[in-house]
Amino acid sequence: MMTRDRATPWHLWLVGLAALLFNAGGGYDYIMMQTGNAAYQAMLTPEMIAFYEGFPFWMEAAWGVSVWFAIGGAVLILLRRRIAAPTFLIAFIAYLVTGAYMYLVATPPPGVLTTGTHVFALLIGLQLVLLWLYSRNMARRGVLT
DSSP: OOOOOOOOHHHHHHHHHHHHHHHHHHHHHHHHHHHHHHHHTTTTHHHHHHHHTTTTOOOOOOHHHHHHHHHHHHHHHTTTTTTTTHHHHHHHHHHHHHHHHHIIOOOTTTTOHHHHHHHHHHOOOOOOOOEEHHHHHHHTTSSSO
């Protein structure tokens, strides 16, 4: 029995592109920090750089999984693949691990956890949950196959 794909709603392209652009910022940040880009890190104090460079392996891994799975999920939405939903869920779970480290385990130096970073952290987590719910809904409706 053949299945018919549903028409692609206009908002899928908008959501997918917005998700890709937003999460690409996280990818850029990850690459700049992992490569020790001096120009990028010039905005940080030496204490902040030492803090980020001192992350344990599991934190580095969770950070990478969160960033790259979020970007992958956005690409999968644009490719209309239903695997976007679990991809965003994995990104969110990894993001929770990074949050647990930053807020419960680590002792960040001054300037790392500011009002702005708290708000941005919530925004990142919220968009991951919303993208997971959106892609799950689009998969259930047959838009993502």
